[in-house]
Amino acid sequence: MNRRRNAGIGLLAAMLSGVLVYGLFQLQKLQVTREETVEVVVAKQFMEAGRRLTxxxxxxxxxxxxxYVQEMLVDAKLAVGMETVIPLGTNEPILGWKIDKYHLLPTGMESTFQIPRDYVRSISNGIRAGDKVTVYLSGENEPSRRIFDSLVTVASVKSSSNVEIDNMKDPNLLSLAEGDKERMYASRRDANGMIEYINLNLTESQWLQIDGYCKDGLHKLVIAYSPESLSLEEEHT
Known part of the structure; x- marks a missing residue:
């Protein structure tokens, strides 16, 4: 009886010893893994440009x-509430320059307005989402003039098929985020599609001005990419 009990105790002690050794091995393995790896923030799924992260x-x-590179985020709180400057792939580490705070969203005093097509005389084909543009008023029997003193942010530009206009192989926003002026210029030049719809971030008073001037058909807008926008982009990057 005592032999059987001693054998059981010995077996239990051996099992506990094995569990302890295995546990220590796993802890050492985990420690080595933590020393050799870095925990970074990634996108759970594909995120298109202009998406606000939750x-x-x-x-x-x-x-x-x-x-690991220094631009990779290691704290998810820094990503939540930010907006994607370029598309993010599934499980792609999020770099700081790939997100921005409300990059294409209107400010607290603004709303995003789609400008009716019959309000527009012309739109510069080089305009892309995120640009700052100058808005001019063109009348039939009077000189054209700048309608707003300040630049206006473009929320989106789309073709007649409601597709965002950009060079998909080398997106303008990617070049903008990297501060590569040559690639940004090439992206604008090579993008396909005529701009059919444009959305601008405007204050209420700005929209009412546009609507008041253009709804009778006597005035139309000329929306131009502004050289002033480039200096603002350089500050951003």
Whole structure:
């Protein structure tokens, strides 16, 4: 009886010892893994440009330390509430320059207005989402003039098929975020599609001015890409 009990105790002690050794091994393995990897913030799924990130959109993922770069976010709180400047792939580490705070969204005093097509005389084909533009008023029997003193932010530009106009192989917003002026210019030049719809971030008074001038058909808008926009982009990057 004592032999059987001693054998049972010995077996239990051996099992506990094995569990302890295995536990220590796993702890050491975890420690080595943490030393060799870095936990970064990634997108849970594909995110198109202009998407505002929520807690449900981001997660943490460990990557090899040698693959880590300083621009990668390590705190999800820094991503939540921000807007994607360029598309993000599934499980792609989020870099600081790929997101911005309300990049294409209107400010607190603004709303996004789609400008009726019959209000527009011309739109510069080089205009892209995120640009700052100058808005001019053109009348039949009077000189054209600038309608607003300040530049206006473009929320989106779309073709007649309601597709955002850009060079999909080399998006303008990607070049803008990287501060590459040559690629940004090439992207605008090579983008396909005529601008059919344009959405501008305007204050209520700005929209009422546009509507008041253009609804009778006697005045139309000329929307031009402004050289002043480039200096603002350089400040942003």
């Amino acid at each position: 807690e449900a959109d981001v997660a943490y993922k460990r990557i090899p330390r040698e693959g």
